[in-house]
Amino acid sequence: MIKVIAENALKERLRRKELYIVAVLGFLCVVIFSCCGGTITVDGELLTGFKNLAPVMLTIIHAISGALAIALSLHTIPNEYERKTSHLIWIRGVAQWKYHAALTLANVISSLFAALIMYGGVILFALIKGDSVNILRFLPAYFLMALSIAIISIFTSLLSIQLPAMAAGLIACACYLLGILHGVLDIVRNIVGGFSGQLLSVLLKILPDLNGMQQQAWHMAAGEPVDFHTVFKGLLLLYVLTIFYFIFKKKEA
């Protein structure tokens, strides 16, 4: 049943041609980064070479993919209730958690697919410019990045069950921004101290370290050691989020 509903939601998404826009964005990224000129070198490596530019590109792609995940996940569930498609699902005895989980699954798949299209840009860039990096490492690296995209998508979908789309979008965006600024906020916390520092400490404990996950993705791609603690924390958060599907319920269809 979950598969049937998710499949249908995905079909609708594909027909809306949103993913073509994503492909164009990914292509633009490749063009911009591939056309970089310059002769400055750091440790014998060109500043505009693959090793220096790829992490920047990955950060940008991660940021765009996260924003896309919010956009792609925000309206799916509210739309079902607005169009009253939910009526024909509820009367067939489908449990709410299954219904919402199926729609979220469609959100996650389309968000990950959008991220994959963008990520394809990095691989293409690696093919054009890269020489020392093993292209095969990019596949597991994608899955590490996908973890944070899935978290964003599920979190946004969950919020959209309980809140109006606008409120859900604002909260999701705020959490996402703080999540990708996790590293920066950690530095600020160490600098400011006092009450602000304590407040930031609490925030950093609650918010997922999306920046950390993206960094691990790059470490994997570059063949550097990966901090699996950050990855496991992400997986744990994913698990915790899924529990909320049994808690968040609509009173009326």
Next chain:
Amino acid sequence: MLSCKDLTKQYNGITVVDHLTFQIKKGEVFALLGTNGAGKTTTIKMILELVEKNGGQIEKYGEYTIGYSPETPYFPPFLTAREVLSYYGRIQGLDKRDLKKDIATLLQLVGLEDNRTKVKVYSKGMLQRLALAQALLGDPMLLLLDEPTAGLDALGRVEMIELIGKLKSQGKTIIINSHILNDMERVCDGGIIIKKGKILYTWEKNADHHGKSLEEIFVETVKN
């Protein structure tokens, strides 16, 4: 088959269904009649448990499945009628092989045999017919039809009423919410006239109405 006792619903402190009490017998076609905002659709939704009731009881006697045709049906526009029925049939957990056969029968029944046209180009009448077809998936014993003739042209309306008559002859129990009183008079065995959520009149087809048509009774009741 079904009884509602003191059914009540409020939205933001405004009572839209006010202590409705009625019973529906097996095999009966029952009409919920009333002007716009009378509380007909809300009553149907409470029976279907799509909205929570604030008071009262709904008792369903025996185990049976329910089919529902909404007032403004929305179906994924990129699907064909066959795909829509397949989608809802699969959600319902119907057997794949039986479903294929049932879909062909249902599409023929509602006159939507053309299996290539996408729902996005359907007229309101075609959507209504598709909505009825999806309500009939799994051969439910109780049907709730919310404005099934809305948007249909004269011929479509006649065909729909004939179809409802056919379903009645198959022993199905049907609750219809409609504005088209002539149609209701033809096909229904009984019904209630509601205004502001309250029952004003209980109509029975076989009772003596002193030569008055349902339309005349309705106008008289609602105006007073």
